[in-house]
Amino acid sequence: MTRPIPYPVLLADEIARKLGQLADRLSHLPPTEAAQVIARVLGGDEDGVLGRVTHLMATSGIVAQAQAEKGLLPPEVALGLARAANDVHDVHLDLDEHLEALRDFSTAGARSSVKPALPAPLVVRRHR
Template identity: 60%
Template sequence: MTHPAPDPVRLAGEITRQLGQLADHLSQLPPREATQVIARILDPDNGVLGGITHLVATGSVFAKDQAERGALPAEVWLALGRAANELHDITLDLDEHKDTLQRIGAHPATTAAKPPAPAPLVVRRRR
C-alpha cells in the first residue's frame, strides 16, 4: 500500500521547525563538527542552501504562470525570480569555499597542534 503524499503546508512547517533545530544545534557544536555541518548545509548539490534555492526557483516558475493568468501580481513573480537569482549567486560564491570547509571538518582535532592564528576580516563584495 502506498502512502499518500504529505500535506505540503505541514511539510513546509516541519522543515522550518527542523531548520530552527539545526541552527540551535549548530550554535552548540564544537568547531570541527560545526564546520562539517556548515559544509553539508552549503553543498550546492545536496545541501540545504541548494535545496532552498531550488525551492524558490520552483516557486518563481509557479508565480510566473499564475501572474500570466492574472491570479498573482507580476511583482510577486519578479520578487521570487530575483530571490532565486540572488540565492543562486550566493550558492556560487560559497561553492568556492566548499573544499576548504570539507577539509577542515575532516581533520581530527589535535590537542598538541598550534592553534590557528586569527585572520583579519576583510569585507569584499564581488558581483
C-alpha cells in the first residue's frame, strides 16, 4: 500500500504550478497589468511573493539546521538553505527600490499626463 502524499507536499506542488501559470501569463499582459503583477510579486517586506519565498527559505533553513543537529541531514543542507535565504533577501532588497516605479506605472501608465520613460536598450557585457 502506498503512503498518501502529505498535504504540505501537495501545497508546495500547487504553488509551484500556480507560479508557472503566472509566469506564462505575464508575458501576454498589457504593460500596465504586467507592472501591477510584478509589483505584487515584489510587494513589501512580507506582502509579496518574493517576501514570502524569503520567509519560506529562512524557515526551511531553521528546520534543516535542527535536523542537521540531530544528525538527520548533512550540515551543508542547512548552510545552503540559510545562504539561499540571505541571497533571496538581498535580491528582494535590490528590487524593492523599484517597487514605487512599478506601482506608479501600473496605476498611471495609461494616463498621458505621466512623463513616459525613455526607451533604453539593455545590453549585458561580460567582463573577461
